[in-house]
Amino acid sequence: MVEKVGSARRRTPAITLATWLLVIQGSVMLLLGGLLLLPFVLKGFANIRPDQTALLGDAAVDGGLLVALGLLLLIIGVGLFFRHSWSWLLAMTMQGVNLAVALASYFSGDRDLWLFLSMVLGLLLVLVLNQHEVRRAFQR
């Protein structure tokens, strides 16, 4: 249900920007997850050769996780757009997890472009979500 919108709960441009950034982040995850799951969709689990099982098994887990996270981000984005108070905390927590994973990967030697893009997106989202007016709009 959409909450009543008072003057402090207006949809500011920062909230719209945060929504778009979350949608982009969620869509990218969905896309990556979808790409990882594609072989299973095309071939079906039964047709996978035994020597490919281990490798594709990892891909399936990663793909499933990415799809789930992508969907969650899209739901949070929708919640943020309609200014549900739970969405702000969830969005912030997701960015915390995202940045923690990215930093852990970086310090383990990973220098993938996707990693830096993920960091940039996470950093931007944290700065937008932590703006005075955005926080005020989601305060209970």
Added chain:
Amino acid sequence: MAKEFLASTGECLSDLDLLRRYEPVIHFTYGEEYFPSGVDHYVKQCGLWVYQPDGRHELLVERGKLSLDELAKPRVASFGATHHLKFSDALPPTEVAAFYLQEKRQLRKTGALRPKLGRLARVGYGSRLLAALFSLTLLLRGRIPGDMAAAASLASHSMQIWDEPGVYYGRVVRENGWTVLQYWFFYHFNNWRSGFSGLNDHEADWEMITLYLSEEDGQLKPQWAAYASHDYHGDDLRRRWDDREELELQGDRPVVYAAAGSHASYFKSGDYLAEIEISFLAPLTLIIHWLYGFWTRTLRQAGIQGKRKPLNLFSIPFVDYARGDGVSFGPGQDHEWRPVLLDPAPAWVSQYRGLWGWHAHDLLGGENAPAGPMYNRDGSVRHAWYDPLGWAGLDKVPPPAQERTVLEQRKVALLARQQELDLKISTLSRDLQTMGEELAALRSGPHLATLYAEQEESLEDVAAAVQVLRKERAENVVLIEALEQRIAQLAGGERDDPRAHIHRRAEPAPLEGLRLNRWASIWAAMSSGLILICLVVLLIWGRHHLVLGLIAVAGALASIEAIFQRRVVQLVTGITILLAILSAGVLIFQFFWQIVASVVVLTALYLIWQNVRELRR
């Protein structure tokens, strides 16, 4: 003795009458042991000593032979020597143990003050570590030993059986249209540290409150009250008499809440968090404040809720318990007052410059006894004594009845100055024109070059002088307007905001938001020690995973604290922000030159856009 004549009632009030009319009501905290007492019996109980610069304490007058007259006798001493009293002698260990056992039983029976929440639970880890270090310094600094505190308690209790408490020493000063009433209170001992986990213990304690009266409609009326609190001074100490939210009155009497052990005076009941700032860490605090300002103002990020500045991470916390739930002194209270007038100042006030209790040779001074009402510990005259108006920042404030006169006088003076300025400016402006013409005439030949240069210099000097005068005239116009506005405001009976002068108001610390109080206090008391133990364990056994270990310890500490303080949301946000800052660092490190190049390209594009826009106009 001075007398105050009240035109309205025809009453003639002596200083003592004035003091009695407005004498305060003091509410103490339950568990307080020491109350305002007379100095005569205390002095009889003391010995007089001198502390020599070589570290020796020499007995001058034995216990039982000292009187106020004896105390006031002039005594020669070398530079660096300090005269001091000694109220209590150290007790043998068995008696000390017996005393504390009995005190514990008494506490259990009466349920006297048990801090609802430890001071450490109210501040962060930085302050807790500093507090632990501060406690350690007591081992190195001079201090009042526990046996002396026990002996003082026993001696004071035995005296208070026959020495009826409730004495104040009053003083009336008339200055700049103000009538100042000072009430001085003497306590046998300050047991803030040993009794209430405070900053210090010392023998003898002098506290004070001051009332400021002025004549209004032929009647002397109280206008302000200032309460002494530790060694603070200035505007923050005083409250306006009509500000009932800030100043509690019982009839015509101000109500004071005396803090347990320290006897500092407060306007409202409650627990006050007094943070002692560490001066050498001030630059670090400034850097943190600057970063916080950049974060909240420049980046428009949300800061700590309701705080314009971040918490002071480098201060030592102490709590003053001024709950007002114990014994009360004042007219109609548990104990009445017995006033003693200090006018003129008796010899024991003006002649004895020494300390009123044991000199613990504490380098920081907090454990040394204070001097009398007139002097500081170093023998210099107390600010509150020689300048009672300036002590509470009232030296710049005229009494309300004189405000308009002061403003009118200033306006007349300014108008006269304006006339003077007009005349000067007009004369100098004419001179300037003449000099300008002369200069033009001197341009005619090369042989006049030197004279021209000199004349030009003189002209510049005169022009500068005219500019200064014109500036003053313009500023005076604005000032006169402001004065007229204020005169009209006062004529209309409009008064200023009673709290406009307060910069930092002492407010009781809120307790809400902290749950599991007992566990929070236990955790706060243990945390600084645990941090150090964790560090040692990590350094010895976990050096290979030091960073991970430190992160885990910090995370665990932050989580426990957040749960106690109901700040889990803030914790999640804080961790995410910290990770974002780390990521920003990684990105800058990884793409430094690309970022610099992008900034330069963007600046160039902006400049091009600006210039093209200018062409199109």
